[in-house]
Amino acid sequence: MSVRPYGDRAFLIELEQRIDPAIVDLARAIADAWEARGLGEATPAYASVVVEFDPDRLHWADAERAARALADDPPQGGSITGGRLIEVPTLYDGPDLADTAARSGLTIDALVTLHSGRDYRAFFLGFMPGLAYCGLLDPRIDAPRLVSPRPRVPAGSVAVASGQTIVYPADTPGGWRLIGRTELKVFDPSRDPATLIHAGDRLRFVPR
Amino acid sequence: MIHVLAPGLRATIQDRGRRGHAREGVPPAGPADPMAFAAALELAGCAPDAAAIEVVGLPFAFRCDDRRIVAATGRDVGVRTRSRLPGWTSVLVRAGEEVVVEGSAMTRFAYVAISGGVAVPPVLGSRATYLGASLGPIPRALVIGDALPLGPSSAGADIAGRHVSPPSYGGPVRAVAGPHDDRFPTGTVAAFFSSSFAVSPDSDRMGVRLSGDVVGGPDADLLSCGIIAGAVQIPRGGAPIVLLADHQTTGGYPIIATVVHADLGIVAQRSPGEYLRFARVTPGRTLRSASR
Numbered sequence: 001m002s003v004r005p006y007g008d009r010a011f012l013i014e015l016e017q018r019i020d021p022a023i024v025d026l027a028r029a030i031a032d033a034w035e036a037r038g039l040g041e042a043t044p045a046y047a048s049v050v051v052e053f054d055p056d057r058l059h060w061a062d063a064e065r066a067a068r069a070l071a072d073d074p075p076q077g078g079s080i081t082g083g084r085l086i087e088v089p090t091l092y093d094g095p096d097l098a099d100t101a102a103r104s105g106l107t108i109d110a111l112v113t114l115h116s117g118r119d120y121r122a123f124f125l126g127f128m129p130g131l132a133y134c135g136l137l138d139p140r141i142d143a144p145r146l147v148s149p150r151p152r153v154p155a156g157s158v159a160v161a162s163g164q165t166i167v168y169p170a171d172t173p174g175g176w177r178l179i180g181r182t183e184l185k186v187f188d189p190s191r192d193p194a195t196l197i198h199a200g201d202r203l204r205f206v207p208r
Numbered sequence: 209m210i211h212v213l214a215p216g217l218r219a220t221i222q223d224r225g226r227r228g229h230a231r232e233g234v235p236p237a238g239p240a241d242p243m244a245f246a247a248a249l250e251l252a253g254c255a256p257d258a259a260a261i262e263v264v265g266l267p268f269a270f271r272c273d274d275r276r277i278v279a280a281t282g283r284d285v286g287v288r289t290r291s292r293l294p295g296w297t298s299v300l301v302r303a304g305e306e307v308v309v310e311g312s313a314m315t316r317f318a319y320v321a322i323s324g325g326v327a328v329p330p331v332l333g334s335r336a337t338y339l340g341a342s343l344g345p346i347p348r349a350l351v352i353g354d355a356l357p358l359g360p361s362s363a364g365a366d367i368a369g370r371h372v373s374p375p376s377y378g379g380p381v382r383a384v385a386g387p388h389d390d391r392f393p394t395g396t397v398a399a400f401f402s403s404s405f406a407v408s409p410d411s412d413r414m415g416v417r418l419s420g421d422v423v424g425g426p427d428a429d430l431l432s433c434g435i436i437a438g439a440v441q442i443p444r445g446g447a448p449i450v451l452l453a454d455h456q457t458t459g460g461y462p463i464i465a466t467v468v469h470a471d472l473g474i475v476a477q478r479s480p481g482e483y484l485r486f487a488r489v490t491p492g493r494t495l496r497s498a499s500r
Contacts, residue, residue, distance in 0.1 A: 004387035007438050007466035008491040012387040017431055031231070043230045043434030045458050050434030055469075060491050125233035126432060126458030129341045132233075133432075169233075170341060187233075189331055189343050195232040 001071035003064065009055050011067040015047040019135065019163065023047045024123045028199055029075045039066060044199070045124050046133075083122065083200040088167060090116070090158050090205045094178035096146070100160065104142040112207055114138045115179065120165055120203045125195065130169035130187025132197040137163050149175030156181045158205065165205075167197075180205075209273045210322060212354040213306065217265025219350040221326055222453075223257060226334035226343075230434065230457045234343070237336035238453045240317045240413050241473030244281040247372055248321035251279030251298045253363025258325030259335035261350070263318045266311035272322065276301050277363040280309040282318035283377045283477040300368035314377075316477050324361035340414070340454055377478070380487040381471045383440065387433075388462040391426045392442075399423070400464055401488045405448060409480040413454040415441075416475050418484065422446035425462055432460040438467035438475075440486070450475045 006012045013030060015023050024046055031042035031049045040052040051070075053063040092112045101111040120134035137143065143160040150173060153159070157168040159176035168174060169187035182205075186196045197203065212219070222245065225238025239245035239262055249258055261268070266285070272278075278299045280287045285295035288308040293299055295318075301307055309320055328335055328345035337344035346354075389397045405418035423446045439451045441461035450467060451459075452475070465486060467475055478484050 005384050005466075005491050006387045006463075007384050007436060008468040008470075008489075010436050010466075012433060014387075014433075019431065041227055041230060043457060045433045046431040048431070048433040050436060052436065124458070125231060126434075127233060127456055129229075129232060129234045129338075129343065187341075189341075193232070194229075194234075194332060199231065 003067045010052040013049045033075045085202045088182050088205045089208045090180045092180040094180045096177035097179045100177050116205045122197050122201045124199045130195045135164040145175045210270045214269035215350045216263040216268040219263040220337035222262045223259040223335040226336050237338040240452045240476040243473045245319045248279045248281040248319040252277050252321035253323045254325045260321035269308045271306045274303045277323040279321050284312040284314045285318045286310050298367045298370040323363035324359035327357045327359040380485045382468045382489045383465040383486040404483045407478045416450045418448045432458045435459045439463045440465045
């Protein structure tokens, strides 16, 4: 693991740079440990953690030492059993469904069966409020991002790209392949918590 | 209560930002120029976690129901009541008096703080407005006729007339190399720190887009990592983006350098067509200029 300066009040801790549920869990465990010590906010992603600190309370050198100590002796990941199972009722009628099936050499039914046939881990949330990156897709699903992103993807769209699947929380431009939709609201600021899916949860898409 | 008489182009309620929700994908929002925002609060006798108003496109005009201390900050900002006063100054405003915050062609973000602070209930722990997801207690730009509640004011008339000096908004911007500096081809980072970039008109609260020398990026995409304000991303095409308060919480473009917190406002307040240079510093106990 490496620890790199990220401006003057944060460090980036980098793990092995690949998408792997075990690495994601470790990144989240490091972020949890940083926050549990009250050092500041921590943002995990696939294989890295941004750890922030308040320079009025912690010297840069002390923060760096704390970050290196976490990287050298990381907490045990072991949160795989912690997540909840979230079922996502999905109508598979997205505009990219047929094309994605065709380029994967699958029938539409086969693609739906593959997509709904396994549980996905929520790796982390990013890009926009409530958007959880989930994976991994069955490798038979060939889903590169669209060459031209759509200017508007409707909220609730179920999408796939690059081995992962997401539910768009709100209308947004987006370049993932839309294969279906759900009525679940994955982000609602009037709800507590506002996000339906948290990192570590498991997602199961249920065809309807 | 204050009553909005002229809302400018886009005025929003902001506090110092929505912390603790990055892991839900929620951007911090808060002021694009944190230093000017903090100065406005301090001059108006508000607590550091109080809410004030960020305005793009002055003038902004309002009146208060009761006597308050008002402070306006930002780049090239002034206040007009019965008389004309400079920005960055505590101004005593009488009940019912109209206050106009004015700027120049150089002004981008202005801050208007009123003693007592804007007392709207927090959403997800903050009063900051994030227009990208219609998030915040008033999740839209202010309009004429908006009436905003104020907290009790403990600031007395004795603080009126206090003044602090604005920062030098035209100067270089201090930045720390990285975190992805080693992913760029040799010489790219040095070239970045010796280049001059023009600010593009499509800059906003999410980020300041730069044009000029193209910065050569890595061949391969990176795995997305967490973003903080000040991160200088190099998207494909090589035109840098300095991310500000409304930044996405994660991103996959390589980050060649990160602007130090104290200089975020220097970037945010740079006007389209103006130039910007990055001065390389190394973090430590104090920021030091890096030897070339």
